[in-house]
Amino acid sequence: MTFPRLGMIGGGQLARMTAAPADQLGVPFSVLAEASDASAAQVARHVVGDHTDLDDLRAFAQTVDVITFDHEHVPTAHLQALEAEGVAVRPGPAALRYAQDKLQMRAAVERLGLPNPAWSPVEDLEAVLAFGDAHGWPMILKTPRGGYDGKGVLKLDSADQARASATDGTLGTWLAAGISPLLAEAFVPFTRELSAQVARTPSGQVRAYPVVDSLQTDGVCDLVVAPAPDLPDELASAVAAAAVRIAESLGVVGMLAVEVFQTGEGAADFQINELAMRPHNSGHWSMDGAVTGQFEQHVRAVLDLPLGDTRPLGAHTVMKNLLGGRNQDLYSALPAALDAAPNAKIHTYGKDVKPGRKIGHVNVVAETPDDIAAAREAAERAGAILRDGSSD
Numbered sequence: 001m002t003f004p005r006l007g008m009i010g011g012g013q014l015a016r017m018t019a020a021p022a023d024q025l026g027v028p029f030s031v032l033a034e035a036s037d038a039s040a041a042q043v044a045r046h047v048v049g050d051h052t053d054l055d056d057l058r059a060f061a062q063t064v065d066v067i068t069f070d071h072e073h074v075p076t077a078h079l080q081a082l083e084a085e086g087v088a089v090r091p092g093p094a095a096l097r098y099a100q101d102k103l104q105m106r107a108a109v110e111r112l113g114l115p116n117p118a119w120s121p122v123e124d125l126e127a128v129l130a131f132g133d134a135h136g137w138p139m140i141l142k143t144p145r146g147g148y149d150g151k152g153v154l155k156l157d158s159a160d161q162a163r164a165s166a167t168d169g170t171l172g173t174w175l176a177a178g179i180s181p182l183l184a185e186a187f188v189p190f191t192r193e194l195s196a197q198v199a200r201t202p203s204g205q206v207r208a209y210p211v212v213d214s215l216q217t218d219g220v221c222d223l224v225v226a227p228a229p230d231l232p233d234e235l236a237s238a239v240a241a242a243a244v245r246i247a248e249s250l251g252v253v254g255m256l257a258v259e260v261f262q263t264g265e266g267a268a269d270f271q272i273n274e275l276a277m278r279p280h281n282s283g284h285w286s287m288d289g290a291v292t293g294q295f296e297q298h299v300r301a302v303l304d305l306p307l308g309d310t311r312p313l314g315a316h317t318v319m320k321n322l323l324g325g326r327n328q329d330l331y332s333a334l335p336a337a338l339d340a341a342p343n344a345k346i347h348t349y350g351k352d353v354k355p356g357r358k359i360g361h362v363n364v365v366a367e368t369p370d371d372i373a374a375a376r377e378a379a380e381r382a383g384a385i386l387r388d389g390s391s392d
Contacts, residue, residue, distance in 0.1 A: 003027050004303055007060060009051050010070025011038030013349040013358065014279045014295075017287070018070075019044040021296035027303065031070075032060040040070070042350045054078045061087045068254055068302045069278050072100045073146065090202065090253040090302040091277045098250055099277040102183050103144045112249055114242050115260075115271045117188050121181035125166040129159050131184040140185040143174060153219060155187070188271045190261035194228055195282035196243035197257050197294060199301040206247060207297070207307040208240045209290065214259070214282045220356070223379075224319040226285040227312065229372060234267040242272065255279050255298045281321065281358075286310075288345040288363040289317025314365040316372050320379035322360035324353040327389030330360070334386070341382035343375075348386075360386065 003026050008015045011033025019040065022029035030045040031038075040046065047063070049056035051074045061067060066088045079093035098105045109116045118135045122128050132139045137159065143152035154170050156162045165171035174182060193216055197209040210227035228236070243258040257280035259273040283294035292300075292308025300307055327333055330348055337346060341364065348360035362382045366375035 004065040005030070005063065006299065006303065007032065007064030007067050008040070008070050009057070009060070009067060009074055011035065011040040011046065012070045013039045013351070015040035015070040016043055016349060017284075017347070018279065018295045018298060021293065022299050024296070025299060025305075027299060030060075030064060032056070039349045039351055052078075054081060057082060058085075061085075066090055066302055068298070069096070072096060072277065076100060092251070092253070095251045095253070096277055099275045101144050102142055102147075102274065103181065105275055106183065106185075108250060109246075109272050112245060114245070115268065117271050118186035120184050122184045123181045124175065125162065125171070128156070128162050128166075128171070128182075128184060132156065132159055132162060135186040138187045140187055141171065141174075142183040142185065143179050144181070144183050151219070188261045188263065188273075190263050190271070192228075192262050193273070194231070194239060194260045194262050194270070195224070195257055195280070196239045196260065197255060197280060197283045197286075198240070198243045198247050199255050199294075199297045199307050200247040200252050201301050201307065202253050202304045204248070205307050206244055207310050208244055209283065209286060209294070209310045210312060211236045211239050212282055212285065218356075220321070220323070220358075221281045222321055223376070224282050224285050225372065225376075226289060226317050226319070229316065229369070231262075232265050232267075235262070235265065235269060238267040239270055242270075246275065252277055254301045255283070255294055257282055284347070284361050285317040285319040285363055287347070289313055289319075289365050314367050314371075315369045316366040316375065318364045318366065318372065318375040318379045320362045320364075320376075320383045321358060322348070322362060322383045322386055324355050324357040324359050325387035327387060328353050329389070330386055333389045337382040337385040340385055341378040344378055344382045346382060346386070362386075 005028045009032045015031045016039045031040045032049045033041040033046045076093050083089050098108050106119045138157045141154040193214045195214045196211045200206045212226040213228035215223040247256045257276040261271045263269045279294045287293040345363040351359045362379045364375040364379045366372045
C-alpha cells in the first residue's frame, strides 16, 4: 500500500463528506472525532479524542501521513508542536492562524491591500465608543476566535446600546470572560453576500471555483446559488483574484473560502468579511454541480495531487441548507421529499435534530438560467418536507 493515509481532525459533517471522495481515490481516511457517534465517525475509520489535547493529537498523527481539518479550533501551539515533530499539517499553523484569529486576518488583508472595512482591536467599552464615534454607527463587534454561523458577532446600533450591552448584555459577558481584545469593524452596507473558493496544493497549483451568491438568515447560510446570478464579470474576476492572492500569499494548502460583501457593481465594489481554510458550507453545491466537488478537491490539494476541473455542470446550482425543525425522524420524510423533488440530491449528516442545527442540505442543478426559480423551489420543497415531516 503506497497511498498516503489522510487524517482529518474533527468529526463533523465536513469530515463525513470528505470520506467518500477519499475512498473513491483509494486514500485511507480516518477522523479524530469528539465522540463515537459523531457525524463522520458513523461513516469513516475514527479515533475518539480531544482536539485541544496535544497527547490525543500526537497519538492520532502517528496513525496517518497527512493531517487536515474539519474545523479551525485546534490550538495553534499544538499544531506548531506537531509540525516541529515532522507531522505534515495542511494547512499549516502559519496559514491557519489567519482563519483562527479574525484580528490577524484583518491585518493580513490590510497588508495585501485588499478591500477591508475599517477595523481595530478594542479592549473595553471606551474603545468601542471611540471606534463607533470615529467610523459611524451601527458598528460590528466580533470575538477574534471561535465564532461561526453568526455566533461571536454583535451589531451595535448606537453608543447607548453599546453602554447597555456592556452593563447587562453580550459585550459585558465577553469582557467579563476575559475575551480581549475584541475586533471592532465598521458596518458595511452591502447588496448581497458572496463567497469565493479556491484550492491550493503544497507545490503551488491553484484552482478557483465560480463566485457564488450566499443568502444568510440569522447569521447562518440558508441558500447558495452558484455561480452568483447577474454578477458583473469584472467584479466576479476581482473577487476570485482576491481569493487566489490570499491563498498564495498566506501559503494556504487545501480549500479556502473567502466570504465577501458586495457593495456595488464595479470591480472594486466588495469588502472581505471572513476566511475559512477547509471545505465550506458555501461550496456544498459543488458536490453535485461541478466537475470536481470541493471535498474531492480538498483531498487532492492536501495530498499534492493535480487539482480537478471546477467547471459547473449546469447553468447554476441551488444549494438549500437543511436546519433542524419539528420533524425528528428524517428518514420517515425522505420518501416524500425524494418524490416531490426527483431532480434534487439530498445529503443528510447523521445528526440528532435540534432547532436551527445544520443537519443536511439539498442540491438542485438548473440546466439553464431560466431554471433557477424552479431549482430553488424544488430544493426548498424537499428541504421543507424533511424539516417538517410533511408535504402540506
